[in-house]
Amino acid sequence: MSDGRRLQVLRAIVQDYVATSEPVGSKALLDRHQLGVSAATVRNDMAALEEEGLICAPHTSAGRIPTDAGYRLFVDQLSEVKPLSAPERAAIAEFLAGSVDLDDIVDRTVRLLASLTHQVAVMQYPSLTRSSVRHIELVPIGGPRLMVVLIVTTGRVEQRVVDVGRDLGDADGERLAFDLRGRLNALAAGRPFTEVARALAGLSEGFAVADREAVEAVTTALAELVVEEREERVVIAGTSNLARRSGDFPTSLRPVLEALEEHVVLLSLIDAMHDDPARPAMDASDLVSVRIGSELSHAGLVSTSVVSTGYGAGPDLVAGLGVLGPTRMDYPTTMAAVRAVAAYVSRSLGG
Structure with a gap:
């Protein structure tokens, strides 16, 4: 099996599972995607992906779903984050342009991110340090x-x-x-x-x-x-979005909700990327961090993913923002939304 076709099959499985929440079988892949190979070849490809730990069979289902490693490879192989449409960008600009002060910017930003991504939005206030x-x-x-x-x-x-x-x-x-x-x-x-x-x-x-x-x-x-030392502040919005995706959490929502109530946990979710001393010098909006499932250090969040970035003027990041949701997430769209919103927030503060 070629690496290129393996990635094509994995990408198709991720896309279908994110769209339908149903395990994906070889017949569905052939029906929905122009793979250009036989059913037997697709089954062999899926068997190889499963052996590599990139997909797995939930319970006794004939279909397969991505593992955390599968999502990670899918995200890492994204050649670029697709830009938002012109109407989406205009809506973001118009919504944030009405902000009257910093508190209003933060409040509008988390509500906007939660609405755009249908996930939980988290934003850190600019750090005085x-x-x-x-x-x-x-x-x-x-x-x-x-x-x-x-x-x-x-x-x-x-x-x-x-x-x-x-x-x-x-x-x-x-x-x-x-x-x-x-x-x-x-x-x-x-x-x-x-x-x-x-x-x-x-x-x-x-x-x-x-x-x-x-x-x-x-x-x-x-x-x-x-x-003077100050406690860092974070604001969240869209927690109710988790309830609409309760089927994506294997046991219950309780561990996730408890983690979201912990101030230190929220800060760690969005601090890790923009505090990294190895971060290359680039605009805040050019780098988006994605942490998936087991990559998150908190046990209550192993069924979630976090997409985050920093914001500020140019390379001078002052805080972070992002979204948290189940690992069955539309990563390209979510990454584009987080990046675009961070860029507009940076411009608002830089003005």
Whole structure:
């Protein structure tokens, strides 16, 4: 049996099983696909694929279904991820274009992914540890109180009210706020969070003695904002889609649902790919990770697959998103949807 024909038969079995959820027999393959060989040849090919562990017979069925290894070979042999249609791309762009802030982008993204793929969508909020400063704003709010607003390249906005120890309502106070805002942005804008605290160290020494207490109060607040540890956040949508595919889970949905309730598990599902130091330098939307069944480390997810990617501006990924569903998944379409949505999210945040 040639490798080319073996892959053709495997591809046909995967496609038919994904479409029908029924084990696939040799007669069905000949009826549905132009294989150009006899029934006996197809049966021999299927026997060889079964011997290699790429397909198996469920129970006493005469048909065959793909194994995790079969799905893996099928995905690895995809020459390219088919692009979404023009109407699909336009719908994604229009839906995400209506977002008003980061929370809205995340909410719209998971709902859109769940709708496009009919799977569970998972999205991680942009990580502050992978973020850079876009702008710092200082807003006097009465008396000695100043609101320090930190705007991040990922769209996140952090703020803190600081008592600077002096009234900022007079001309000197306004001058100080204006001058400090300019110097802060000159030092911090465009820098990753890991460098900001160091860049601001000693800034107060460049101000008049009377102003130094106020400057130190602001720089201390900013340093706390950029180094403060935060729990990573993830959002999911489309869990009900699993119920519609309950027949694809051999025992019950309970282990999958329990795994989805664990915050750490959700993060690990989408973190593995974009945290890989060996990841080649390319746009976030150009690399899609697929982990199938037993490749997932969590025991409750052995009957599922995860398709994920990172998002961000160019090679600077700030977080991940993806979908989880049964291993009987339309991988090419799902990969295309995840890649396209990540690209649009990256553009939204980069704007």
